[in-house]
C-alpha cells in the first residue's frame with residue numbers, strides 16, 4: 101500500500117524534487133509546483149477565465165469549437181497522408197502496435213509535418229500554453245496516436261511528468277499537453293481517461309528504468325506506472341472522467357494528471373495529435389535516473405526552439 105507523505109521529508113537528493121523509481125515502496129508526494137504559473141491577468145481569447153479555473157481544479161479542461169470545419173478536415177487529410185506514406189513508416193519516429201504492423205504513434209510530428217507544425221504554433225493553442233506556464237514555450241514532444249480500429253492497444257495509467265522527469269530530466273511541473281481529436285472521441289473507442297484533481301499528487305513509482313526503456317514503454321508501459329494500491333487510492337479520491345467530442349475537440353491536461361486509455365475494439369479509430377508545451381525555464385536536463393537521455397525526437401534537449409508569437 102502506498103504511503104502518503106508531504107514533500108518536505110520525502111524529497112531526497114539536491115535537485116530531484118520528484119524522486120521516482122528509487123524507493124522500494126510506492127509513495128504519494130504532494131505537488132511542489134503551481135498549476136497555473138501565470139501572474140494573473142486575463143487569459144487569451146481562446147480560453148475563458150472559467151475554463152482556466154476548471155483546469156486549475158481538475159488538471160484538465162476540454163475546449164470545443166476552436167477550429168473551423170475546414171481546418172479540421174485539413175488535419176484529418178494530413179493524418180491520412182502520414183499514416184499511408186511508406187517513407188514515414190520506416191522512420192525511427194514511427195512506432196507500430198505491439199501485436200501488429202499498424203502505425204501506433206508517430207513522434208516529432210510538428211517537424212515532420214508542416215500542417216501539424218502550424219497547428220502546434222497556432223496562437224489559439226500556444227497563447228494558452230504561454231499563459232498557463234507563464235513563460236516562453238517550446239515543444240518538448242509531439243506525436244499522433246492513431247489507436248487504430250478493432251485492435252488499437254491502450255496506454256496504461258501514468259503521469260507523463262513521471263516519465264519526462266525521470267527519463268528526460270524535466271525538472272519541474274511546468275509543462276502541459278494539448279490533445280486535438282482527429283476522429284470522434286467516444287466512450288467506446290479508447291478515449292483518454294483522466295482522474296480529475298490527481299495532478300496535485302505525484303505517485304513516486306517503484307522499479308528501475310531499463311536501458312532504452314522507450315523502445316518498450318511507447319508500445320506497452322510497465323515501468324513508471326502506479327501500482328494497484330496507489331491507483332485505487334487515486335481513484336477513491338478523484339474518480340475518472342472521459343472527455344468525448346468530435347474531431348477538433350481540444351483537451352488540455354497538466355503534465356502530472358493521471359491518465360490512460362483503454363484498447364480500442366470498436367470499428368472506429370481514435371486518432372489524436374498531442375503537443376507537449378514546456379516552459380523555456382524548465383528545459384530538459386540530465387535524466388533523474390542513471391540512463392542515457394532518450395532520443396531528441398521523444399524529448400527535445402539540444403534543439404530548444406521557442407514558439408514564435
Ligand code: 6CS
Pocket residue numbers: 241243255258260263264317318321398
Ligand atoms: O513516454 C512518453 O513520453 C510518452 N508516454 C506516454 C504513455 N504518454 C506521454 C508520452 O507520449
Ligand code: FE
Pocket residue numbers: 258259260359
Ligand atoms: Fe501520456
